[in-house]
Amino acid sequence: MAYKRISRNDAYMNVANVEDDEDVIDLLEVARTILKHIKLIILLSVVFGVGGFFGTKLLIAPTYTASTSIYLTPQISESGSLDYNSQMANSKLVTNAVNLLTQNNIMSEVAKDVGLESADSVKKLVSVTNESNTEIITISATTKDPKLSKDIANDTVSTFIRTMQKNLNVRNIEVVDKAKLSYIPSGPNVKKNTLLATMVGFVLGCGYAVLRFLLDNRLRNKEEAEKYLGIPVFCEIPEL
DSSP, X not given: OOBOOEEHHHHHHHSTTOOOOOOOOOHHHHHHHHHHTHHHHHHHHHHHHHHHHHHHHHHSOOBEEEEEEEEEOOOBOTTSSBOHHHHHHHHHHHHHHHHHTTSHHHHHHHHHHHTXXXXXXXXXXXXXXXXTTSSEEEEEEEESOHHHHHHHHHHHHHHHHHHIIIIIOOOOEEEEEOOOOOOSOOBOOXXXXXXXXXXXXXXXXXXXXXXXXXXXXXXXXXXXXXXXHOSOOOOOOBOO
């Protein structure tokens, strides 16, 4: 038997001595509402996840990263031990080198050598990092062309060393590992994008379920009427 559905607001208006309190969200009901729409939530998660996977594979061009490292070698004292002052100078030079590697004079030379337009265009492709508590600096270049990535990384180092020797007479910079040509893409991260897209679908599905719960203020049966009004229901009018 079906019963006439009335609005909670109408019920509140027609019942005396009912306090006009704020609506309290029942977390248990929210959970039940989410479970009620679980099929839709799963469907949206799957659809978004599949879309994220194929969108990453088909629409985003792969990128390739090439890396090279340099090491600032400390000077050896006459006794054959490491010179303390040289070590301290190297520590300070590392910080300066990280900044100097991407300066316009270096980047402009690299741009000319690899055939790019400007220093800014190269700077966007290069990242410089320093391993903690070491004098090792890593220079990485990421582009859509693996050969270009390798050329940018190696040329940045060679130009930097040449400039430091010429202008500052710094000759204790050694190349640890040159950048190599690699055809294995470094990005985009298909797994990460797929997971993020799946999470977006899940959140949207849950949001839809919760929104429907919050906007639905109907009382469907006597149990809900007694619960929300706090008074017993003595009769029900069937919907004809």
